[in-house]
Amino acid sequence: MNKIVVAIDFSECSINAFLHALSIANHCNGELILLWVEKATNEKEKYVDKALDPSKDVQKAFEELIAKYQPEFPAVVISWKIRKGKIYKEVTGEAKSVKAMLIVTGTHGASGFEEFWIGSNANKIVSSSTCPVITIRGGINIQRPLMRIVLPIDSAEETRQKSSFTGYIAKKHGAEVFIVKLYTSKLKTMRQKVDVYTAQVAEYFDEEKIKYHIDQVVCENISDATIDYATKIDANLIAVMTAQETTTANIFLGPYAHQIVNHSPFPILSIHPKDTLAVGAGF
Secondary structure, X not given: OEEEEEEOOOOHHHHHHHHHHHHHHHXXXXXXXXXXXXXXXXXXXXXXOOOOOOOHHHHHHHHHHHHHHHHHOOOOEEEEEEEEOOHHHHHHHHHXXXXXXXXXXXXXXXXXXXXXXXHHHHHHHHHHOOOOEEEEOOOXXXXXXXXXXXXXXXXXXXXXXXXXXXXXXXXXXXXXXXXXXXXXXXXXXXXXXHHXXXXXXXXXXXXXXXXXXXXXXXXXXXXXXXXXHHHHHOOOEEEEEOOOOOOOXXXXXXXXXXXXXXXXXXXXXXXXXXXXXXOXXXX
């Protein structure tokens, strides 16, 4: 099964993220691992056996959550774990140890169990994860099926790499991918790069029989342009690259990635270069 790690603090936002992950797992033959992290006062107490865990309230909350939603998705295996340590390190470490295909987390959180912790860690989870991450802000309508995914293409060579995992998710859901050519420069050579990369992604989608549509947008602020386009088509997901390479061509570096993760009213799928999964296109 494809393992999906879900960061949980039992806030409304994190429950929303759990429901989104549950829907994805149901379509992708997935297994959910729900993870709650307590800030460790002693680094030697990093891992906590749930049978010995003194926090019975957390255990009870997990059991109630699973009991409520498991009957609706009997094919999805759901388990839970409790850890102590730095939250983003425990979440990404768990994903790496189980070879997860995906992490899902909210971007805002507050609950009776722990101080506001998800919001301050969401960007750290995205930047340090070795697998793709979906971040979801509070208030996202989780009831809609995943049917429309926005895939922005820029002039960076790495931009194509997000197409393999995005295509995999789209194919499993029967969703349509809206490829958006983002022209941020008037230079003909830069626009030609965008056109070439878009054609390569389209060719891959044709081979994989993935539904897609191509549009183009001339813009300056790519975060705003991407969100505006997603709003226009009533998207369910936006896929972006969060590369750390020092290239000015990659428009989703630094503040752009943080901007779209923190402000998008749509779930964001963040993919690092080489997060290609076994279904990759080899870009």
